[in-house]
Amino acid sequence: MSIFVDETTRVVVQGLTGSQGRFHGLRNRAYGTKVVAGVTPGKGGQDVEGIPIFDSVAEAVAATGATASFIAVPPRGAPGAILDAAEAGISVVVCITEHIPAKDEALVNARLSRDFPLTRLIGPNCPGIISPGKCNIGITSGDIALPGGPVGVVSRSGTLTYQALHELSQQGVGQTTCVGIGGDPVPGSSFVDVLTAFQNDPETRAVLMIGEIGGDGEERAADFIASSMDKPVVAYIAGVTAPPGRKMGHAGAIISGTKGTAKAKMEALSAAGVKVAKNPTEAGELMVELVRAF
Amino acid sequence: MDLVEYQGKQYFARYGMPVSPGEVADTVAEAEAAAERLGYPVVVKAQVQTGGRGKAGGVKLAASKAELTEHAGNILGLDIKGHRVRRLWIEKATDIAKEYYASFTLDRSAKLHLAMVSARGGVEIEQVAEEDPEAIARLHVNPLDGLSAEAARDLVERAGLDPEARAGAAEIIMKLYECYIDGDADLVEINPLVLTTDGQVRVLDAKVTLDDDAAFRHPEWAEMENFGESTERERLAKSKGLSYIALEGSVGIIANGAGLAMSTVDVVSQVGGSAANFLDVGGGADADVMANALEVINLDPSVRSILVNIFGGIVRCDDVARGIVKALEQVDIGSQIVLRLDGTNAAEAHRIIDEAASEKIISEATMLSAARRAVEIAAGTRTEGGSKL
Numbered sequence: 001m002s003i004f005v006d007e008t009t010r011v012v013v014q015g016l017t018g019s020q021g022r023f024h025g026l027r028n029r030a031y032g033t034k035v036v037a038g039v040t041p042g043k044g045g046q047d048v049e050g051i052p053i054f055d056s057v058a059e060a061v062a063a064t065g066a067t068a069s070f071i072a073v074p075p076r077g078a079p080g081a082i083l084d085a086a087e088a089g090i091s092v093v094v095c096i097t098e099h100i101p102a103k104d105e106a107l108v109n110a111r112l113s114r115d116f117p118l119t120r121l122i123g124p125n126c127p128g129i130i131s132p133g134k135c136n137i138g139i140t141s142g143d144i145a146l147p148g149g150p151v152g153v154v155s156r157s158g159t160l161t162y163q164a165l166h167e168l169s170q171q172g173v174g175q176t177t178c179v180g181i182g183g184d185p186v187p188g189s190s191f192v193d194v195l196t197a198f199q200n201d202p203e204t205r206a207v208l209m210i211g212e213i214g215g216d217g218e219e220r221a222a223d224f225i226a227s228s229m230d231k232p233v234v235a236y237i238a239g240v241t242a243p244p245g246r247k248m249g250h251a252g253a254i255i256s257g258t259k260g261t262a263k264a265k266m267e268a269l270s271a272a273g274v275k276v277a278k279n280p281t282e283a284g285e286l287m288v289e290l291v292r293a294f
Numbered sequence: 295m296d297l298v299e300y301q302g303k304q305y306f307a308r309y310g311m312p313v314s315p316g317e318v319a320d321t322v323a324e325a326e327a328a329a330e331r332l333g334y335p336v337v338v339k340a341q342v343q344t345g346g347r348g349k350a351g352g353v354k355l356a357a358s359k360a361e362l363t364e365h366a367g368n369i370l371g372l373d374i375k376g377h378r379v380r381r382l383w384i385e386k387a388t389d390i391a392k393e394y395y396a397s398f399t400l401d402r403s404a405k406l407h408l409a410m411v412s413a414r415g416g417v418e419i420e421q422v423a424e425e426d427p428e429a430i431a432r433l434h435v436n437p438l439d440g441l442s443a444e445a446a447r448d449l450v451e452r453a454g455l456d457p458e459a460r461a462g463a464a465e466i467i468m469k470l471y472e473c474y475i476d477g478d479a480d481l482v483e484i485n486p487l488v489l490t491t492d493g494q495v496r497v498l499d500a501k502v503t504l505d506d507d508a509a510f511r512h513p514e515w516a517e518m519e520n521f522g523e524s525t526e527r528e529r530l531a532k533s534k535g536l537s538y539i540a541l542e543g544s545v546g547i548i549a550n551g552a553g554l555a556m557s558t559v560d561v562v563s564q565v566g567g568s569a570a571n572f573l574d575v576g577g578g579a580d581a582d583v584m585a586n587a588l589e590v591i592n593l594d595p596s597v598r599s600i601l602v603n604i605f606g607g608i609v610r611c612d613d614v615a616r617g618i619v620k621a622l623e624q625v626d627i628g629s630q631i632v633l634r635l636d637g638t639n640a641a642e643a644h645r646i647i648d649e650a651a652s653e654k655i656i657s658e659a660t661m662l663s664a665a666r667r668a669v670e671i672a673a674g675t676r677t678e679g680g681s682k683l
Contacts, residue, residue, distance in 0.1 A: 075507065101508035102505050102507065103437070103475060103478055106437050107437045110406070141637075155553075157551060158551050159551025160553035166637055210553070212552075215403070238557040239556045239557075241541075248552060248555070248556045249552025249553075249572070258420070278564060279662060281660060
């Protein structure tokens with residue numbers, strides 16, 4: 001099994017006629033994902049390599065039965081696009097857009113939790129979600145993932161996720177699902193949301209978690225792991241040497257005062273029984289070792 | 295962007311918050327002229343992006359021209375925690391009866407805005423939170439509901455502000471919220487918010503961090519001077535669309551993706567070295583991007599070796615390799631480059647690098663071995679390929 005998406009997921013790409021949307025939307029289809037529609041207001045009736053374009057998500061859903069959305073529109077349009085998807089009844093919304101203003105993200109999250117509690121937002125500013133061999137929504141290269149499980153992957157970072165997938169796949173260790181929750185201060189889905197789903201997924205037998213400085217998502221994950229998970233977790237946290245007060249690339253990756261340090265996160269995870277790796281390579285090795293012992 | 299005090303106060307004033315009259319001064323003569331206009335006594339305040347200015351001697355009261363001349367002269371050029379003072383804010387002095395605290399920021403876990411108000415102002419709020427957490431009244435604000443006048447009044451009461459300050463403080467908190475939301479700030483903080491001896495509530499210091507991602511709807515931000523200690527390299531990197539942060543070590547870092555770049559800095563430290571910078575080239579590591587990145591790092595005199603760490607997902611390693619080879623033709627790189635390329639088309643990438651046979655490039659298979667090699671070269675314990683170090 002996989003979490004959030006599977007081989008039946010039908011995807012509408014919001015912004016399919018743009019360069020990013022087209023490039024990644026077509027790659028996702030080539031991977032085998034059911035990309036059934038695109039949405040670009042004013043371009044309804046056109047198509048992108050056979051994928052029909054609609055003026056609104058609601059029309060796309062009515063015509064194609066889309067259940068998930070891939071949002072590849074610029075920051076100014078992305079918040080509205082997320083809410084359009086939710087209003088149209090989409091259950092999983094994946095938003096890769098970077099640089100959405102924090103106020104807009106807070107407002108979108110407030111709307112989702114009040115009016116559309118069943119819509120799951122993944123991102124923004126994330127690589128997306130891939131369930132190897134079944135469904136790939138976003139910008140992850142399908143080549144580096146390996147179907148069949150038993151590892152679930154959840155991460156705040158893009159390239160570190162790719163590296164982790166690659167190392168696991170090269171050792172023959174497959175993944176059930178890999179979820180990039182994104183590097184913004186307020187992700188739609190948190191570590192705890194994704195860990196909960198992995199805990200409930202019978203095919204996921206271990207979880208690799210990649211965090212970074214900033215916020216307290218990793219500490220909350222540690223509490224959840226200690227209280228509610230019986231599956232083993234391996235973690236890696238980036239930013240041990242990051243100076244306070246500087247955003248390390250991601251909007252959410254900032255140590256403010258004494259909060260959000262890598263050290264505090266690693267200690268919290270260790271105390272929760274998580275195997276904490278010193279670097280991404282070691283994280284891969286620890287996971288391979290763990291899976292081989294199953 | 296972090297604003298300095300006077301910029302923050304000017305930003306607050308746009309939203310109707312009461313700030314004391316003041317003027318900026320970059321020289322002692324300008325400070326004297328400003329003080330004459332404002333009338334003594336005045337406060338001379340260093341405008342730097344750091345806390346603890348008072349303790350460092352960066353804030354002084356001047357009751358006369360003689361005192362002002364002395365203080366302005368001493369404070370201009372002062373080094374406060376590595377920040378050189380090049381601008382002063384000369385402000386009409388305030389007779390303070392009480393000092394409070396008020397701020398808005400985003401509570402990331404609750405996904406809601408968070409107001410904090412305390413009757414214990416004038417000290418670091420982290421210190422208050424540690425010593426006496428009860429002294430801080432908190433209120434989560436759902437952006438769909440906004441902040442009501444009633445909630446603001448309740449908040450100042452819960453915080454234990456003196457009765458005569460409550461109405462004025464609640465009004466300021468309403469405006470502070472408007473500034474935080476409409477002004478697209480990540481943080482707005484008034485510390486201290488004061489009650490004057492004649493019963494007025496005023497903003498005495500201002501800390502504002504603007505959300506750079508919202509710049510598109512704030513054309514007025516373009517006119518604000520950035521007092522962040524950005525170096526020539528940081529400015530160049532920004533103009534080239536690279537995410538660059540100067541650090542203090544000797545190994546230059548180039549990586550794709552914020553997480554991998556951060557991780558590379560960490561691994562360099564784990565193997566006994568230290569990184570000269572954080573640099574994320576982002577998703578498109580083509581020849582131009584690599585050339586720009588190498589150019590920025592090349593400007594750093596403390597760099598002794600350069601570690602390029604690229605993981606190819608959709609970015610193909612062979613494209614990156616061609617980019618680096620081309621970049622070496624465009625930029626005269628002063629240090630040796632240790633290259634780790636892995637992921638999509640890595641084998642082809644290594645063939646391209648071998649073929650180029652540049653003395654400047656050493657390939658390593660893993661992040662760890664590449665970091666070790668770069669650190670050894672930076673330390674001068676190992677040289678390779680005949681390159682001068």
